[in-house]
Amino acid sequence: MIEKSFLIQKYARLGFGSVHLIGYSVAGEESVVQVPELNVCFDIGRCPYFALTSDYVCLTHGHMDHLAGLPYYLSQRAFQGMKAGTVVVPRETERGIDGMLRCWREVERQGTPYQLVGMSPEELWEIRKDFGIRAVATHHGGPSLGYVLISIREKLKPEYMGKVSHELAQLRKEGVQIQYRIEVPLVAYLGDTCTGSVFDHPDVQNAEILITEVTFFEPGHHTKAKAGKHLHLEHFAQIVPKLKNKHIVVSHVSRRIGIRKAKALMRKKLGDEQMERITFLMDFEGSTDAGDVESTVPPSENE
Numbered sequence: 196m197i198e199k200s201f202l203i204q205k206y207a208r209l210g211f212g213s214v215h216l217i218g219y220s221v222a223g224e225e226s227v228v229q230v231p232e233l234n235v236c237f238d239i240g241r242c243p244y245f246a247l248t249s250d251y252v253c254l255t256h257g258h259m260d261h262l263a264g265l266p267y268y269l270s271q272r273a274f275q276g277m278k279a280g281t282v283v284v285p286r287e288t289e290r291g292i293d294g295m296l297r298c299w300r301e302v303e304r305q306g307t308p309y310q311l312v313g314m315s316p317e318e319l320w321e322i323r324k325d326f327g328i329r330a331v332a333t334h335h336g337g338p339s340l341g342y343v344l345i346s347i348r349e350k351l352k353p354e355y356m357g358k359v360s361h362e363l364a365q366l367r368k369e370g371v372q373i374q375y376r377i378e379v380p381l382v383a384y385l386g387d388t389c390t391g392s393v394f395d396h397p398d399v400q401n402a403e404i405l406i407t408e409v410t411f412f413e414p415g416h417h418t419k420a421k422a423g424k425h426l427h428l429e430h431f432a433q434i435v436p437k438l439k440n441k442h443i444v445v446s447h448v449s450r451r452i453g454i455r456k457a458k459a460l461m462r463k464k465l466g467d468e469q470m471e472r473i474t475f476l477m478d479f480e481g482s483t484d485a486g487d488v489e490s491t492v493p494p495s496e497n498e
């Protein structure tokens with residue numbers, strides 16, 4: 196009798212009104228979070244199949260668990276006749292990533308097309324008139340960025356309210372600026388980061404949905420959090436009161452702790468009221484990380 200065991204990877208699917216998140220994120224193993232409605236995937240992990248449909252991939256930093264699937268993503272899209280993927284990266288990593296992708300072209304003997312967009316902190320790349328991606332500096336040792344998806348809107352200045360359309364058209368003709376621009380942060384994703392000024396950034400604090408890592412939870416894991424430049428629950432507890440987000444999604448939890456236990460420790464620390472807006476990405480039925488079963492995969496030392 197042969198005993199077979201399978202590890203079937205399942206993905207999170209969270210709905211927040213008109214926006215969904217599909218993803219998987221375990222520290223040191225894989226991180227990928229897709230926002231299908233906005234055509235963006237944050238990090239690419241090992242490129243699970245669903246990630247192929249996003250035209251834009253925003254890579255936060257160079258660690259393998261966040262970008263290993265990039266050549267596969269680009270190659271598969273080319274193979275399936277989809278348009279070239281656009282990959283947003285921290286400017287300092289652009290050369291290295293480009294070199295890696297060129298190697299893959301040679302190895303695979305396929306002229307896989309791609310577009311790399313190097314970004315620096317505070318840069319806003321306006322993909323369309325009404326939509327852009329802003330890079331924000333995170334704190335993870337090497338070059339690392341978080342990204343905020345921004346809805347760009349034009350509004351009529353209050354002094355022109357109540358005017359009829361032909362009057363407005365006339366003003367426009369005369370070159371009068373009758374509108375002003377507003378930027379609404381929709382979704383912010385921080386990748387890996389320890390505590391720091393990124394949590395004071397207005398877009399990060401005000402985004403409707405904030406996806407942030409909290410890797411460590413237990414008192415004995417402070418040194419690990421410090422060494423890997425990750426967030427510990429103790430840091431997160433100090434950050435939460437200044438966050439105005441409607442929804443906060445916790446990702447990148449260490450395999451050293453099950454989601455259930457992590458959630459319980461967080462509830463104890465933050466209280467029921469804060470927990471109403473906090474969701475753990477990997478808290479879903481059938482998740483191998485949910486704490487229902489003891490994980491057979493050891494935690495990565497490289498969290």
Ligand SMILES: [Zn+2]
Pocket residue numbers: 256258335387498
């Ligand atoms: Zn990392």
